Amino acid sequence: MDRFTRTYSLLLGAILVAVLFFWAKSTWKPEVWSLDQILTSDPQLASYPYQFHVRDVRDGVVVISTPRxxxxxxxxxxxxxxxxxxGKAQDDPAMIAAQQNLINHQKHAQGLILAQPGVKGVDWELDVQWLSEHGVQVPQTSSMIQ
Incomplete structure (x- = not known):
């Protein structure tokens, strides 16, 4: 192997190792996984048709997915x-009850997370992927809800 090929191979290998390192570092989130486990193992939340998930933790603020x-x-x-x-109107009693049920589940998820040590707050992020998987098109706007 000539000098150029060896140098090129070593440089390419180093770049590949660096990319793999940064990819692994960005996907390795044990804090997110443990907080998400709290949500997914809660019986009240597990019985609801939408499963809230922890998406990220940023300086003690936990980002949770939401369908609204x-x-x-x-x-x-x-x-x-x-x-x-x-087809029901927003003010239909069945729709109001369903909205209150969603609110109750969202508040329960928030309460579970806020009760964890080191958690300072909760932000919500629209779950565009879940909605898309269920045939719903969402307008292109920021998905973060403060």
Missing amino acids: SPAFPAYQFLQVIDPKLV
Whole structure:
């Protein structure tokens, strides 16, 4: 092997190792996994059609997925998880009850996370992937909800 090929191979190998290192570092999130386990193992949350997930932890603030946002109102999501609500008005008693049920589950998820040591707050992020998997198109806006 000539000098150029050897140098090129070593440089290419070093770049590959660096890329793999940074990829592994960015996906290695045991704190996220342990907090997410709290949500997924809770019986009350497990019985709800939408499963809240911890997406990230940033300086003690936990980012949790949600199926609603100002850009995507709850009543649209509720029609996806409960076909009996399709076509009902926002002020229909069944729709109001379903919205309150969603709020209760979201507050419960938030309470579970806020009770954990080191957690200072919770931010919500619209779960565009879940909505897309269920045939819902979401307008292109910021998915972070403060």
